[in-house]
Amino acid sequence: MxxxxxxxxxxxxxxLRNRQALFWTFFFPVLLMVVFGFLGNSSFKLHLLVAGGGSPAEQRIVQAFKKIPYFQVQTKGRSAAVHLVKVGQADAVLVLPKDAAAPPWKASLIYNSSNLQTAQQTVSAVESAAAQINLAFTGRPAVLAVQAKAASGSRSSSFLDFLLPGILALMAMQNSLFGVxxxxxxxxxxxxxxxxxxxxxxxxxxLGGVVLYQLVFGLLTSAVIVAIAMLALNANVYLPILPLLIVVVVGMAAFLSLGFVIAGISRTEEATLPIINVISFPMMFLSGVFFPVTTLPPFLRAIVHYLPLTYLVDGVRGLMSGQYAPWSPQVGGDILALAAWFLVLAVISTRTWRWE
Amino acid sequence: MAGGITLPHSEVLRIVGVRKRYGQVQAVDGIHLTIEPGGIFGLLGPNGAGKTTTLEMIEGLRRPDEGEIRYGEWDLQHHQKVARERFGVQLQTSAFFELLRVEETIDLFASFYARTLPREELIERFELQEKRTAYVQNLSGGQRQRLAVAVALVNDPEVVFLDEPTAGLDPQARRNVWDAVRHLRDEGRTVVLTTHYMDEAEALCDRLAVMDHGHILDEGSPQELIQRHQPGAMIEMDPSVPIPDDLQLPALERIQRDAIATALVTQKLDETLAGLANWAHEREVPLTGLRTRTATLEDVFLHLTGRSLRD
Known part of the structure; x- marks a missing residue:
């Protein structure tokens, strides 16, 4: 030992001395997370403009809307505001009558109608806000008072949260294949x-020393990526450590054996890299790293379902999204499937392996 | 080494009827060798002669198709551990981890053996003090070779195998390696090396086996080989001198030609030389580049194989 x-x-x-290799190990995963993290940023706010020509009414209404967290409110001149809504830079503009002094005020809401869903959300949000504001202004007791409270511990699932497990699985595959x-x-x-x-x-x-090194390296890099995603990019995921560790280690074992199979077949490093790419590229795009396998056409799904990376992505994502309970049968199924891949590939690798 | 010095006791190495084939190529074709303990034994031959394959079979890195390799009482094919523990090996391409430091490399290999020499002794002996913390990738060719030999010694081996230890080194670095190799012999170790440099074989080896095409052509000390195959002297001149193949001169044995010189091989230098002078004078042939010398291993090799090592 x-x-x-x-x-x-x-x-x-x-x-640790190979700075270049370390850099590239982290560069792409972090780049992917940052880019897609911004794309899928779902902290959703309605961008509402108020055009009231600087009247006192305008000020009071803006104050009222600002108290409601999902509005981002700004005052603007009427024609400029309408233009911004038309080109999609704002969701709607609330146009107040000129010289509005005392309430009631009759305002018109002009909204961007290019996206039906957003338009509906905008209109109903402004209407319900208006109802609230009316209540507050008149001071009349409400017949039905509804106070909304967030369920404690509820999470929104951003695209980054979806992507992070995929990236971890992808890294486990790439590091194992290239490493071995x-x-x-x-x-x-x-x-x-x-x-x-x-x-x-x-x-x-x-070979045991090489495998142990790959496992240590793979787990350390995964930990670093998770830390970056959670601390710097606000990823919001579950971390049931032990089941995750088992899924990832069994997954890496499968890909390490695949690496040994390739190393056995290939004679030179130059020949190895294309083989790795041919094997890993389809899995990278089909196995659910970047989008769910369910979006694939059925005939493709039937094949992709059995690929090792698919099981690894499914297990890691299921656990990190909270969709699978830590010791649920789905997780067990993924582990078994990966273990089966490991066994088959390990047996093949003992046949193909050559020391020279 | 401080304290009680125990010199390694090496045993006789016997290679009996060993063959090895790679696909269509019979790399080693039934060789027999006996390497006595102590001394420097050289396998001399051109590239592709089968030297490295022979060495690697003794080291246990390749399995012979046929034949037996014995070290003392052990049949090495059944006692590979004996070879691995007691032999020190420097391979033709001794690559180490490029980003490991010199001293870390020595420590790593030392960790594989039960018996080791102290790291500091090896570093000093191979003058690696200034490079002890350098990464392997930043070493010069000579330093790499010294590290490779240092690592070969890490287990205080009885037999040291050096495969082309001076290939690609400058003359100074070569001489340093030669000194180190002689030192190994003086400590009582057996050294087995391969080379395709004639001067190296002549300067370094106590005994030699000349190999070509997987066969051992002859074996002996450099002097014996020269005496046996090329006694006497050589009269050389430029290849442009029109020497006919049927030239008749006193005591002339034969004529050897290659790209660099035409050589007259003789047992009696004075008689042949006088005859040559007369012949040239009568025909008014200028003897461009005329020189005489005694035979070397180079000539032995040419005689044995019909071709020059320079090719």
């Missing part, structure tokens, strides 16, 4: 492996 740990330690040390297949073919080519074989270190100790 000591020898195995020495190999793992040496590899971890060389990795890429490094091993390079070491084979350069004679690094032969040199180790000439020592009392047993081949399985060396």
């Amino acid at each position: 000591k020898q195995l740990f020495m190999v793992t330690g040496a590899l971890l040390r060389t990795l 297949a890429g490094s091993l073919t390079r070491w084979k080519e350069k004679g690094v492996l032969r040199r180790f074989l000439a020592t009392p270190l047993r081949p399985l100790q060396f």
Whole structure:
């Protein structure tokens, strides 16, 4: 065991010194999260303009709307405001009558009608806000007072929350494939492996050291990505550590075996990279990393369902979204499927593996 | 080494009828060798002669198709652990992890063995003090080679295998490696090395086996080989001198031609030389580039294989 740990330690040390490799390990996942995190930013506010020509009524109404959290309110001249609504830069403009002094005020709401759903939301939101404001102004007791309260612990699910588990699964696949297949073919080519074989270190100790190194590295990078997503990008996910760990480790084991299969087939590092890409690209786009598998056409779904990355994405996402309870049968099913992939690929790799 | 010095006791290495084939190529074709303990044993031959394959079979890195390799009483195919524990190996392409430091590399390999030499001793001995914390990727060719030999010694081996230890090194670095190799022998270790440099074989090796096409052509000390195959002297001149193949001169044994020189091989230098002078004078042939020398391993090799190592 000591020898195995020495190999793992040496590899971890060389990795930490390889700034370039580290940079690229984190660059794409973080870039994807930042870009898609902004795209899917769902902290939704209605952008309402008020055109009242600076009358006292305008001020009072703006004050009232500002108290309602889902409105972003601004005053504007009438024609400028209407233009902004037309081009979609604001959701609606509330036009007050000129010289409105004392209530009641008759205002008209001009809204952008290009998107039916948004238009309906806008109109009903302004109407219900108007009803509230009326109550507040008149001071008349309400017949039915409804006080809305957020359910404690409820979460909104942003696109980043959807994407993060996919990225973790994708990293587990890519790191395992490139780490094992890429490094091993390079070491084979350069004679690094032969040199180790000439020592009392047993081949399985060396490979065990490589596998342990990959697992440690994979888990550390995953932890860093989760931390960045949650702390810097406000991702909102569940972290049932133990089941997640099991799913990810079994998933990595499957992809590490796949890496060994590729390293066995391929003779040179140059030949390895295209093989990895051919295998990983379809999975990257089909297995639900970026969009749900359910959006695929049925015939494709039938195939994609059985790919290892699909199970890994499903398990990680199910757990992190809270959709699957930590020890639910769905999680167990994903783990079993990944374990089956691991076994099959491990058996194949013992057949294809060559030390030179 | 401080304290009680125990010199390694190496055993006799016997290679008996060993063959190895890669696809269509018979890399090693039934060789027999006995390497006595102590001393520097050289496998000399051109690239592709089967030297490296022979070495790697002894080291346990390749399995012979046929034949037996014995170290003392052990059949190494059934006692690979003996070879791995007691042999030190420097491979032709000794690549280490590029981003590991020199001292970390030595420590890593030392961790695989029960018996080791102290790291500091190895670093000092191979003059790696200034490079101890350098990454392997930043070492020069000579420094890499010294590290490779240092790592080969990490287990205080009885037999050290060096595959082309000076390939690609400048003359100074080569001489440093030679000194290190002689030092290994003086400590009582057996050194087995391959080379395709004749001067290296002649300067370094106590015994030599000349290999070509997977066969051992002859074996002996450099002097024995020269005596056996190329006694006497050589009269060389530029290849442009029109020496006929049927030239008759006193004591002339034969004529050797290659791209660099035409050589007259003789047992009696004075007689042949006088004859050559007369011949040239009568025909008014200028003997451009005329020089004489005693035979070297290069000539032995040419004689044994019919071709020059320079090719």
